[in-house]
Amino acid sequence: QSALTQPRSVSGSPGQSVTISCTGSSSDLRGYNYVSWYQQHPDKPPKLIIYDVSERPSGVPDRFSGSKSGNAASLTISGLQDEDEGDYYCCSYEGTFVFGTGTEVTVL
């Protein structure tokens, strides 16, 4: 149950796009389509923004998109906005759950 690997931080200016990678090590993402992504603001619980690799829950802006290729998943935030600043976590489900190490997104 090793954590999935994410970059520690990414940053971008308002309006730009950023992509966060999520790579399996001993956890293999390759054969599974149960990857979800969560946004967390300070002192708040996480919020689901992507499920089943690329699906958005109702109410989540379409500037958030997810994808998977081989053993890696990605979250892209297009048209970065100030409120997108926060921590982002990927999560893989294979009967049990494994979270990624987390990525801090900074809007410059």
Place this chain on the structure above:
Amino acid sequence: EVQLVESGGGLVKPGGSLRLSCAVSGFTFNTYSMNWVRQAPGKGLEWVSSISSSNYIYYADSVKGRFTISRDNAKNSLYLQMNSLRVEDTAVYYCAKEFGMGAFDYWGQGTLVTVSS
């Protein structure tokens, strides 16, 4: 409106026990899998345990043998009995409703567990 409200956190000495509760409302509790997820201060998320609507139970290796998850569908409540607590169990514990396969769509506000002598 869906609500998940955790309680039962607090300060406990190493080796001690605590029982967390999560009271839920706003959805048909007995038809969904439920989970506990924790977050150590300044650290990332860690999945702890899940219990399905049919009472299939899974644990993270880090808590197996020490923590016990349970549910009371009549009371719309989820529980986590934590025994033999360690300093490294210090964290905010969230209960989370499972959505579809492999996602958490609703989270509580969390309850802080501090294990310290």
